[in-house]
Amino acid sequence: MRGPKVIVVGGGTMGSATAWALAARGAEVTVLERFSHVHEYGSHSGYTRIIRESYHEGAGYVPLVRRADALWRALGEKAGETLLVRTGMVEFGPEDDPDYQGAIAACVSAGVEHELMDAAAARRRFPIAVPAGWTACFTPSGGYLRVGPCLEALKREAMSLGAAWRTGARVREVALGERPRVLLDDGALLPADQVVVTAGAYLPGLLPGFMPGKLKVLRRVLAWTRPDPAEIDRLAAMPVWASFGPAGFVYGFPYGHEGVTGFKLACHVPPPEVGAAEAGVDPERVDRAIHPADLAPLAAFLAEYLPAGRGEFVHATVCLYTCTPSTDFVIDHVPGDRRAWVAGGFSGHGFKFAPAIGELVADAVLTGAAPEALRAFARARHAG
Ligand SMILES: Cc1cc2nc3c(=O)[nH]c(=O)nc-3n(C[C@H](O)[C@H](O)[C@H](O)COP(=O)(O)OP(=O)(O)OC[C@H]3O[C@@H](n4cnc5c(N)ncnc54)[C@H](O)[C@@H]3O)c2cc1C
Structure with missing residues (x-):
C-alpha cells in the first residue's frame, strides 16, 4: 500500500x-x-553548477554539502553517468575581503582540506592574474554538477x-x-x-502570503566566451574558480563542452554599489534579451584577472535567483x-x-x- x-x-x-x-x-x-x-x-x-565546501555563506552549510555530494555520487553510480565532475576549486581575493575570509574560515572550522598560496604561487599554477597582495585558496573537493x-x-x-x-x-x-x-x-x-x-x-x-515582501527575484546572466585556441588547454585544465574583490563575486568553470562549447563565467554578487541599486524582477515579465551592459562587466573582469579567457561572447542566457534577505x-x-x-x-x-x-x-x-x-x-x- x-x-x-x-x-x-x-x-x-x-x-x-x-x-x-x-x-x-x-x-x-x-x-x-x-x-x-x-x-x-x-x-x-x-548546464552546470558549482559544488564547494569552502562555504563563505557559513560553515553550517558544510555538512549539507557533504551529504549532497555523497547523494549525487550515489545517484550517478546508479545512473551509470557522471553527475559530479571533481575539478577542485580555486578562490582568490584580497586578504581583507570578509567573504573571502569567510570561505577560508569555513574550511578551517569544518575541517575542509585546503591549500593557501600567495599571488605569485597562484599565478604560476593557474591562468589567473591574481594581483600582488592577494592570496588564493584551493579546495580539492570542489567541482561542478551537470x-x-x-x-x-x-x-x-x-x-x-x-x-x-x-x-x-x-x-x-x-x-x-x-x-x-x-x-x-x-x-x-x-x-x-x-x-x-x-x-x-x-x-x-x-x-x-508565505514571506510577504521578503523574497526578491534577481536577474542574472551566464555567458560563454570563445578564447584564443592557444589558451584552450590551460583553460580546460582549470578547476572551477571564484574571485572576491572590487568586481564582486565572479565565478566560472573550466573551458568545456557542457551544453555550450566555451569558457563560462558569471557574476554571483555584484559590487556593493551596483547590488544596492538592483531592483527585483517579475519572473513572468523578466527581460530575457542579452544587452551589451550585461556582458561589459564580465569582459572587464576577464581583461583584468583572467586574460586567457577573453574572447567573443558566443552564448549568454538569463537565469533567476530568489533571494531571502540573509541569502x-x-x-x-x-x-x-x-x-x-x-x-x-x-x-x-x-x-x-x-x-x-x-x-x-x-x-x-x-x-x-x-x-x-x-x-x-x-x-x-x-x-x-
Ligand atoms: C545563474 C545562476 C547560477 C547559479 N549557480 C549555482 C552554483 O554554481 N551552485 C549552486 O549550488 N547553485 C547555483 N545556482 C542556484 C541554483 O541553481 C538554484 O538555487 C536552484 O536551481 C533553485 O531550485 P528551485 O527548485 O528553487 O528552482 P527551479 O529549479 O527553477 O524550479 C522551480 C520549478 O517550479 C516550476 N513552477 C513554478 N511555478 C509553478 C506553477 N505555478 N506550477 C507548476 N510549476 C511551477 C518552475 O517552472 C520550475 O521548474 C545558480 C542559479 C543561477 C540562476
Missing part, C-alpha cells in the same frame, strides 16, 4: 529532488511542472519508485481547506493529503498548516544541495516536523 498522496508543485531542482526522496519513502507522489522538465525559465538554466543529467537522474529514480510527472501543468492556486487541493490552469482541481511547493522564482507569485534558504510549512510545506529562497546557491534538501523536506512532510538540519531555514529566522 502506498503512503500519503503528496503533490509537488514545481518539478525543477528542489521539486525533482523532493519527489525522489518522497517516493523513496513510500509516498504516492505527483509532480506538477508548468514548463518542461529542465528548462530556461527558472533557476537551473546554464544540471541536465542530475535532474534527469532524480526524475528517473522518482518515477521508477512510482512518482507521476506532469509537465505543461501550471498550478494557479494551492487551496488548504478541509483537504488540500491544487487548482490547475485548465480548471482541474487535484486533491492531496499533503502539498510541497518548490516553485523557485515563481514562489512569491504563487504564495504571496539563507527558507524551508517551512505554510503558517498554521503542516499539510503544506515550502522550500524556496535558494538565493543563487541551492543547486548543489538538492538531494540533501530533498530528503530533509520529505522527512518534514511525512513526519509533520522539520528535522534539526532544517531549523536554520525556518520562516521565523527571516523575521525582522
